[in-house]
Amino acid sequence: SVKNTELTTDYSKNGSIEFFSVSGAIPSKEPVMEKQPLPTDNDRTGTTDMEPNGYAVEENQQDSSEPPARAGWNSKLEYFLAQVGFSVGLGNVWRFPYLCHQNGGGAFLLLYVLLMLVVGIPLFFLELAAGQAIRQGSIGVWKYISPRLAGIGYSSCVVCFFVALYYNVILAWSLFYLGNSFQQPLPWEECPQEGNVTVKECEKSSPTSYFWYREALDITDSIDETGSFNPYIVCCLLAAWTIVCLGMFKGIKSSVKVMYFSSIFPYIVLFCFLIRGLMLDGAMEGITYMFYPKLEIWKDIQVWRQAATQVFFALGLGFGSIIAYSSYNPKNNNCHRDAYTVSFINFLTSVLATLVVFAVLGFRAKNKVMECIVSGYVEKSLMPVFNISDPKSVNTQHYSSWFQQHGSKIPGNLTACSLETEMQKGVEGTGLAFIAFTEAMTLLPGSPFWSALFFLMLLNLGLSTMFGTMEGILAPLKDRFKTLANNKTKLTVFSCIIGFVIGLLFTQRCGNYFVTMFDDYSATLPLIIVVVFETFSVSWLYGADRFLDDIQGMLGWRPHVIYKYLWKYICLLAMLGLLLATIIRMGIKPPTYKAWNQEKASEEDLEYPGWALAVLALLIIFAMMPVPLGFIHTVLQDRTKPPTRDAENGQYSIVSTDDKCETPLTELSELDQMNGTAALFS
Ligand SMILES: O=C(O)[C@@H]1CCCCN1
Numbered sequence: 001s002v003k004n005t006e007l008t009t010d011y012s013k014n015g016s017i018e019f020f021s022v023s024g025a026i027p028s029k030e031p032v033m034e035k036q037p038l039p040t041d042n043d044r045t046g047t048t049d050m051e052p053n054g055y056a057v058e059e060n061q062q063d064s065s066e067p068p069a070r071a072g073w074n075s076k077l078e079y080f081l082a083q084v085g086f087s088v089g090l091g092n093v094w095r096f097p098y099l100c101h102q103n104g105g106g107a108f109l110l111l112y113v114l115l116m117l118v119v120g121i122p123l124f125f126l127e128l129a130a131g132q133a134i135r136q137g138s139i140g141v142w143k144y145i146s147p148r149l150a151g152i153g154y155s156s157c158v159v160c161f162f163v164a165l166y167y168n169v170i171l172a173w174s175l176f177y178l179g180n181s182f183q184q185p186l187p188w189e190e191c192p193q194e195g196n197v198t199v200k201e202c203e204k205s206s207p208t209s210y211f212w213y214r215e216a217l218d219i220t221d222s223i224d225e226t227g228s229f230n231p232y233i234v235c236c237l238l239a240a241w242t243i244v245c246l247g248m249f250k251g252i253k254s255s256v257k258v259m260y261f262s263s264i265f266p267y268i269v270l271f272c273f274l275i276r277g278l279m280l281d282g283a284m285e286g287i288t289y290m291f292y293p294k295l296e297i298w299k300d301i302q303v304w305r306q307a308a309t310q311v312f313f314a315l316g317l318g319f320g321s322i323i324a325y326s327s328y329n330p331k332n333n334n335c336h337r338d339a340y341t342v343s344f345i346n347f348l349t350s351v352l353a354t355l356v357v358f359a360v361l362g363f364r365a366k367n368k369v370m371e372c373i374v375s376g377y378v379e380k381s382l383m384p385v386f387n388i389s390d391p392k393s394v395n396t397q398h399y400s401s402w403f404q405q406h407g408s409k410i411p412g413n414l415t416a417c418s419l420e421t422e423m424q425k426g427v428e429g430t431g432l433a434f435i436a437f438t439e440a441m442t443l444l445p446g447s448p449f450w451s452a453l454f455f456l457m458l459l460n461l462g463l464s465t466m467f468g469t470m471e472g473i474l475a476p477l478k479d480r481f482k483t484l485a486n487n488k489t490k491l492t493v494f495s496c497i498i499g500f501v502i503g504l505l506f507t508q509r510c511g512n513y514f515v516t517m518f519d520d521y522s523a524t525l526p527l528i529i530v531v532v533f534e535t536f537s538v539s540w541l542y543g544a545d546r547f548l549d550d551i552q553g554m555l556g557w558r559p560h561v562i563y564k565y566l567w568k569y570i571c572l573l574a575m576l577g578l579l580l581a582t583i584i585r586m587g588i589k590p591p592t593y594k595a596w597n598q599e600k601a602s603e604e605d606l607e608y609p610g611w612a613l614a615v616l617a618l619l620i621i622f623a624m625m626p627v628p629l630g631f632i633h634t635v636l637q638d639r640t641k642p643p644t645r646d647a648e649n650g651q652y653s654i655v656s657t658d659d660k661c662e663t664p665l666t667e668l669s670e671l672d673q674m675n676g677t678a679a680l681f682s
């Protein structure tokens with residue numbers, strides 16, 4: 001059927017272009033692959049050029065009335081980098097190291113790997129396979145798996161949108177810092193002077209804290225003081241959305257270059273920082289301190305909860321982006337191997353980032369401890385532990401053990417000068433990147449260079465993830481609503497504008513508090529719920545065995561039966577446990593946020609006011625709403641319609657056996673042609 005033919009570049013066989021002759025959108029178990037030269041008069045796919053590497057490049061954008069068929073990635077590498085670029089993000093740099101440090105160091109790493117193997121990778125594999133089999137964005141995929149739970153796809157989109165909103169604000173901040181990095185001395189190196197006196201707020205805290213809270217954010221004392229905007233951050237946010245927009249709509253050729261750059265560049269920078277960091281005094285102390293395993297943490301439920309949440313967030317489960325990206329794959333792509341490689345690359349990146357962060361923080365802490373020891377230095381006979389003229393000889397551990405024994409007997413106000421306490425200061429979230437890390441970099445020779453490099457890295461880390469989240473929103477919308485597919489560029493620009501306008505919420509002076517709120521509540525609970533439904537839908541409603549059959553049909557071999565049990569029982573139970581732990585945790589600990597108090601020049605924990613709690617609840621409700629709404633909708637529809645075969649089953653097979661799929665496949669094949677995604681970013 002010419003109508004349903006879709007072009008797929010099969011990158012496993014270099015140089016050959018293959019057609020899947022499909023009945024409906026979904027090829028039968030053994031896709032009929034006719035190895036034939038591309039017909040030039042193909043009415044759906046337009047002209048296709050062969051690049052020297054043999055991958056087909058779409059060039060049929062002239063005819064806007066005819067949406068092109070879903071083609072694929074130009075190469076496996078391109079797909080792979082996109083997938084890695086999406087999953088590796090700011091979370092690896094500032095969430096993981098902090099979690100690791102707070103929750104038992106090396107023991108947390110083991111726990112993380114365990115949860116990744118048992119829950120993360122199987123679910124990652126599930127999403128990859130679903131996208132690749134059904135070849136649609138999340139809305140289409142979940143509708144297909146189970147029409148009654150079609151709402152999952154919309155929920156995914158909403159969560160993805162929430163994350164995109166605040167993620168881009170962090171990029172805006174990085175842009176602001178990047179812009180301020182090209183001067184010596186860096187503006188956050190020293191406290192500013194007012195007349196002849198140093199600004200109090202700065203003196204009480206530190207130059208980097210002051211710059212962050214006062215000059216970058218100009219933050220208010222609480223979330224209540226809404227309404228005043230920070231013009232610099234507004235401009236930066238506009239710039240950030242413009243970059244995202246340009247990266248997404250500027251044709252496949254340029255966007256691929258952006259993608260290559262933004263997924264590889266962070267690694268180069270991380271390695272530079274690692275080498276530089278390891279040369280610093282205190283690096284080893286920082287790293288040892290960080291990875292020292294505290295096995296007793298395994299008893300703590302909260303640690304399990306945090307590790308599991310991090311696995312979800314890091315891999316990007318439930319965002320719909322994995323599905324969107326893998327839907328552009330040829331059917332026979334080995335998504336099982338992809339699930340492992342991407343997850344492990346993601347994990348190794350987290351470890352790499354943790355090494356870098358703690359090498360640098362160790363250096364900063366050692367510096368402070370040294371200052372502390374030297375400023376309290378009493379007399380050689382009383383403090384025999386080090387030679388003050390040679391800082392390298394100072395062993396901070398010797399000092400603390402000496403201090404514990406003799407410190408109290410020495411007159412004067414000697415302090416413990418503990419490396420541990422210093423290491424714990426400001427290593428969480430935005431504070432890590434914009435306060436602690438910036439401070440450490442001012443201590444390096446050539447600080448503007450290092451700081452520009454660092455913020456450029458953050459920018460690229462975030463950008464590739466933003467592309468993924470945007471694709472997780474746009475691809476399903478384009479697949480679902482045919483009219484949108486004709487106006488891809490307009491849709492992209494339009495959503496970026498919407499993103500910017502709603503994002504203005506975060507550019508208020510109190511915007512930082514909203515970022516924390518979104519990060520804490522929209523990216524945790526709703527995500528877990530979405531993934532619970534996804535897994536339930538596949539393994540119980542659709543049937544794990546049937547899904548494995550489908551995968552076998554695609555890959556040509558059957559994944560191990562263990563996946564069936566993992567999906568059906570282990571993952572589901574683990575996630576329900578996680579859900580329970582999260583809800584209980586929310587119940588016991590009233591939601592608070594860290595606010596900057598200008599008077600005290602320090603952070604304090606404040607409780608959210610009533611309206612903020614309402615916003616917070618609305619966030620969660622709004623994200624979850626589509627699931628019950630969709631359910632009610634289909635139930636009502638089934639009531640009013642005469643019962644058909646599909647309504648009875650409530651589900652269809654992915655792999656077409658002709659009698660089973662009449663109705664849905666007509667629908668799907670239309671969708672598949674309309675989904676206007678010939679070239680992902682064109
Ligand atoms: O760890 C991160 O920063 C990203 C966020 C979005 C989903 C994938 N992981």
Ligand code: NA
Pocket residue numbers: 084085086087088089090460461462463464465466
């Ligand atoms: Na990224």
